[in-house]
Amino acid sequence: MESLSVIRKFYKKVGRNTRCGSRTGQPAAERTAGNVRHGFLKHRFLSFTGYNLPNRDKSEAEFFRSVKNLCDLYGLTEPDVSGLPFPENISAAHAELSEKLQEARGFGCYIMEDEKRRASLTTAKRYDTGYNLYYIPVRPMARIGEKPELKPLYNMMAMLLAYLLQVTKVSYYRDYGYVSSCYESIEEWINEEEGGDDGYHGAQIAELAEMKSFGDSFLHVLKKPFHKADFERAIAAYRKSACCEARPLEVAMEFQKLINDYPKRSLYDSIPAGYYGFNEFGVIDADQYLSFYWGGSDELNEVFFDMVNNDLQESGEQVEPVSLQWFDKPQEAEKHRFDFEPRLFPLLIELNNYLYEYDYAKKHH
Known part of the structure; x- marks a missing residue:
């Protein structure tokens, strides 16, 4: 397909380099990373x-x-x-x-x-994210929202995604970030093309228009303040609805447990500023492998992942959560344990796999 070869002319316009990785239940997936810009830990x-x-x-x-x-x-x-x-x-x-x-x-x-210590030895161990892309598709929410009978499912999923945006700090493709820059480059390239008579170019233009219009309107939904009680009520309403299914209910309830245990926890809370230094091959930042994206039909999605795969495959390191143990005081045992991350990332895979069915299935329920 011409667009997949031509895209290589401009994929390097994307902001930061990254490295390829394996796929996680997505149409395509590579790992990503970059310099840590989020100084959530004051170390x-x-x-x-x-x-x-x-x-x-x-x-x-x-x-x-x-x-x-x-x-x-x-x-x-x-x-x-x-x-x-x-x-x-x-x-x-x-x-x-x-x-x-x-x-x-x-x-x-x-x-x-940090604020209490001036110069202490500290050990650090990294959580292995699997060098995967955890890209959450947004287009399925447009498809779910088109069916009035799925309103309880839409409400529950919208609140779940709002939690991921507001609390976990998952990047959104219509805000400034890596995925946003990918789509901007794609749109620039498509607009420069003369198009063809097979309808492929027109389909790309139409998909870009929907990607932006729904993406902007849905972002307003996701930015409404997230409250755990509202999410719990949405789960209860979905459980009682005629459209209730076991799979999305189980995913939502597992996220509910995670929120109860870590109500304010962000992925970036475990990424200390300064831990990831210069790498001559580039570094894959967290917002490059954890993000919302549009998803969509092959006309746009293949071009998007071709760009991402090319851009990320050369990087030498990925920014991942880190567990720290300070030695300013005597330590009785090694304390490198991850609790939040081993629950979050598998849940993201389950969520994505479910949403992909709405993105690609011709018949929903």
């Missing part, structure tokens, strides 16, 4: 060479307390850096311990500060 990773500390003695003492605490937990010998001046002593001790931890446990350590 900083320090580089001590030449670093101007406001209280050197206090910071140096704190650091070496954390050295002892880390070595006590993992049974490591404390580095002997007594012959080195500040800050070389800290840099050398950190480098040695990080190498030992990497060999023994598969992860290193960092020098970090």
Whole structure:
């Protein structure tokens, strides 16, 4: 198909590079990442060479307390850096311990500060998102909304998606972001084409118009303040409705449990600022693999995923949630546990798989 080959002329216009990954129940899927722009955690990773500390003695003492605490937990010998001046002593001790931890446990350590700590060793482990795209299709909501008998389903799903937008901070394709920039590039290219007599070009134009008009109107729906009680009432109304089915009800109820346990939790709460540094091959940002997108027919969807796949496949690293353990105080055990993420991402896959049926099925209910 011509559009799939021609698209390669402009896919690099998309804002940030990323890397390909496997598919997650979607028409196509690759992984994505980029520089962390969301500083939800007020932590900083320090580089001590030449670093101007406001209280050197206090910071140096704190650091070496954390050295002892880390070595006590993992049974490591404390580095002997007594012959080195500040800050070389800290840099050398950190480098040695990080190498030992990497060999023994598969992860290193960092020098970090936050509102309470000035210079503490901290270990970090990453949650594996599977290098997948978690793209939530919006067009199915247009199809569901066309059927008055599915109004209870529409209301329940709209509130669920509002939670993902407002609380989990999933990017939306009609707001500024990576997916938005992809669609803008596609629209620019399509508008520059002369079109053909097979109707393919016209179908793309029509789909772009619907993508924008419904996407903008639905965004207003999603931005209405989310309240857990309203979502619970919507689930109850759907359960009593004639259109109730087990599958969407189960998905909604699992999200309800997640919201009860983590009412204000965002994915970005587990992505510390400064953890992901420069990578010469590019970094896949969270908004590049977790986002709402239009979905839609082959006329537009194939072009979209061809662009995304080409753009993301060269990146060297993906921004993923990170679990931190501070050693400013003695630690009795390793505490790298993920709780929110192992529940969120599988639920997103279940949600997407259900919505895709409305995106592609010719007959809904």
